[in-house]
Amino acid sequence: MYHQLSKVTGRLVAATNLQSPLFPVAPIALQRVDPPAIQYTTAHLSTVTEASACSAPGPKRLIPGTNIPYAPVNETIKKRQELFQKDNDLPIFLKGGPFDSILYRFTMLLCVVGLIGIGHTIYIHAVPRKQ
Template sequence: MYHQLSKVTGRLVAASHLQSPLFPVAPIALQRVEPPTIQYNTSHLSTVAEACPAPGKRSLVPGTNVPYPPVSEKIRQQQQQFQKEDDVPVFLKGGPLDGILYRLTMALCIAGLLGVGHTIYIHAVPKK
């Protein structure tokens, strides 16, 4: 038994007449629709310079009339410290505590690798 879409209800019903087995539902031609045009709304796109204005200059949050909150002097000093070109990796620019944490992390990684190697050795070499 073949089925087709009812033109009245839009539901699947038994076919009232014999149809070809390859096409149980009559094909419906697609309607041509023009694709929508892309609109680039540049008012919501901003650059880093616009998002972080100069100290005396205040800009608005995109899409609102609310100005950005002022950035504290401590944060400005940290930005200058981390953006300074002094050939020091960024993970060490925080001072001596960053160096200690980096070395501790490297020591724990090496200890973990040694533990993995030891476990593989224990399971690979049988006891005598």
């Protein structure tokens, strides 16, 4: 019996139309083929054209699968990258400066207030009131 996905429920149901098995019924054995040899990056495999390689200093990074180079990075983004990659023993969420420190402390305060609220709610429901 053949099955198909129902368009309404998304579950497997018995096929409503007649389906015949795929031919040939007996599968043909696959032919043995040697795997392709691994070719490492060489000059004749490079996707960088000669004109784009000579126009700017340094290697150009290309968008994968294309011959199009990435857009140039803005100077402010480069400065922010240097700031966040600096090894100054600060966690990443505090490397943005004093504003990040204020946001971190405010978030921790909200977490503590939320936990106190949860504890209060549990206490209210667990302990009956005196009448």
